[in-house]
Amino acid sequence: MFTLIQLESFVAVAEELHFGAAAERLNMTQPPLSRQIQLLERELGSQLFDRTSRKVELTDAGRTLLPSARQILDMAIKTELDVRRVSLGEAGAVTVGYTAIAGQSALPKLLRRAADEQPGVSLILRELVSTDQMDGLVKGAVDIGLLRPIVARPGIVSRPLMRDRLVIALPADSDLAGDGGPVALRALDGRPLMMYSTAEARYFHDLVLRLFASAGAHANITQYASQVPALLAFVEAGLGLTLVPASAQGLAPSGVQFRELEPSRGIKDLNRVDLEVAWNENNTNPAVRRLLDLLDTPPEDEGPA
Template sequence: MFSLVQLECFIAVAEELHFGAAAERLRITQPPLSRQIQLLERELGALLFNRTSRRVEMTAAGASLLPSARRVLDLAAKMAVDVRRVASGAAGTLTVAYTAMAAQSALPLFIRRAAADMPDVSLVLRELVTTDQMDQLVKGTVDLGLLRPLVARPGIQTREIMSERMVAAIPAPSRLAQPTGPISLLDFEHERLLMYSPTEARYFHDLLLRLFAASGSQPVVIQYASQVPALLALVQAGLGLTLVPASAQRFAPEGVVFRDLDSNSPADRLNIVHLDVAWSEESTNPAVAKAVEMLTRPEASAVGALGDPQADAAEETPGTAPAP
């Protein structure tokens, strides 16, 4: 089989029609150049050049080979560039899983930054609850997860990328929706609480239990759901009230009122929701490291940089500085 070196020598002679000039162009001496052309002709079983003491002419076989030889060398050069880009994480495919709330907070800004910093990396997006994301990360079917911090899994690395507070989501007709200002968790006493699933939404389920226990309030759980949008739909229907991350206010359905929680409550120190990026230590996808670096840069991981409406607006508005 002929080599890329032989094709490169052939193209140089074909374009220069002079062995001396072609050798100078390739920075080699003329004898090895002639040898490569002879080997190529022997491999192809065809004479590529008519040589005389005064001139060099391409044969019909040589003229036929030239465009194909150029395409092969161009393809080889592109292949080398593509391989280097994939190896550096600048190209390839990245499968990213995210929770429903991450889709409304961290994910949009991540996608915009990936488009700017990793334009040749194709993103495959999958909405999964945190427990399912962990399972898929362990199996290697997901490269990156945007999830809530749970019990650590062997081989899975996590790093916080944003945090926010929980707020009360209340049906508009409720007596608790009428006042303005912060609301105390004690006001939830004996109210109908829409609760997070203890299996599929264990992070939020456990957080609400801690918040109500710290405040001494005992609402009545009437229904469970695994996702914030489903809970907000139940609130909209007037079935009860719940607590959701503050970023949920972005996609609030009509008829749902949000109120901040009292910062003077004994439970206030517990009122913080974290979102992490997670990846497998055994991942062989170079784009993972590049994406993690992008997500955890100081300007990206600070509260208010990922998932904050003011920061998003500042980034989308030319000439506007991010909110401090």
């Protein structure tokens, strides 16, 4: 099988039609250049050049080889560059898991940064609840997760990314809609509450119960769902109310109104919704590390978060 150095030597001679000029171009002496051409001709079983004391010309076999040789050399250079880019995290693919709410807040910012600073990296997006993201991180099916704080697994590292708050989502015709001002949690006592699933949204389930308990209100749970869009659909249908992150207001159907929680001292301290970025510390994909660095560094036109 011929080698790349043999093809490179052949192309240089074919383009210069002079062994001395080709050797100078390749930064080598003429004897080893001639040797590479001889080895290539022997490998192919064809004479590639007609040589006389006055000139060098390509044979028919040489003219046939030249375009393919150039293509092979171009492909070799491209392959080397592609591999280098992947090893530097400038190319490749990263699978990003995200919750429905993260898809409205943190994810668009990440996509914009990645498009600007890692255009060669393909992002594979998967909307998953936090527990499924954690499973994916452990199994290697997810590279980076945008999820709620949950019990960590061995080898999974996380850090805070964004902070939000819960607001009340009400049917548009609710008597609590009022003038649009804040609503006390005690006003929700006994009203039908659309609640987060304990299996897939434990973080929000427990937070809502803590808020009701702090206000001395009874949580009258009548429906469960794992995702905010489903809870908002229940609210639009007039089945009750729910508490959702403020960043979820962009997901709201037209028949849903939002009210802030009245900020009593206890409520204000508890009403904190965190979003974390998580990854597997054993992940060797260089593009993952670069993407995590983007999340650490604010854009030039923004200050620290």
